[in-house]
Amino acid sequence: MCDASDCDVGVMLEQRTGKISYAIYYASRTLTEAQLNYTTTEKELLPVVFAFDKFRSYLVGTRVIVYTDHSANKYLVAKKDTKPRLIKWILLLQEFGLEIRDRKETENQVIDHLSRIE
Numbered sequence: 001m002c003d004a005s006d007c008d009v010g011v012m013l014e015q016r017t018g019k020i021s022y023a024i025y026y027a028s029r030t031l032t033e034a035q036l037n038y039t040t041t042e043k044e045l046l047p048v049v050f051a052f053d054k055f056r057s058y059l060v061g062t063r064v065i066v067y068t069d070h071s072a073n074k075y076l077v078a079k080k081d082t083k084p085r086l087i088k089w090i091l092l093l094q095e096f097g098l099e100i101r102d103r104k105e106t107e108n109q110v111i112d113h114l115s116r117i118e
Contacts, residue, residue, distance in 0.1 A: 001067045001103065002047035007031050009047035013055045027054050042086065044070035049089045052096060064096050067103035074100035 001012045010028040014021045027050070031038075035046065048066055052059060066073070076086060 002051055003069060004043040004047050006043075007036060009043075009050050011047050011051035011054070013051070013058060024058070025055065027051070041070075041072055041076065042083075044068065045073055045076060045086065045089060048073060048100075049092060052093060059096055062097065064098050066098065066100045068100060069103055071102045074102070 001014070003010050008028055008030050011026070012023060013025040013027075014023050016022075029050065031043070031046075035043070038046065048068065051066075052064075068074075076082065076090065079086075079090075082090075
């Protein structure tokens with residue numbers, strides 16, 4: 001699960017066994033001054049990139065489902081004409097067996113909280 005606020009990003013790595021989810025790792029960080037100027041779409045894709053960079057050793061060679069409350073993320077991965085920064089991120093994400101799914105904000109509360117820690 002991934003989420004972003006105006007100044008932070010939060011991510012959670014979890015493993016599902018059947019319908020039960022087990023949290024493996026939580027991470028969050030503050031955005032840099034340059035990242036504070038990103039568009040909303042860039043800020044919402046940033047935690048996905050952050051998660052894949054941070055959890056790379058866990059994710060290589062596995063099927064990965066990303067839950068996000070920003071539905072545009074799943075269309076960005078397939079978009080060809082976009083900013084160079086987003087293209088770079090999309091190329092990074094294509095290394096993984098990636099599927100992006102929508103998650104309602106009410107179902108994303110832990111990550112939403114991590115992305116708002118000051």
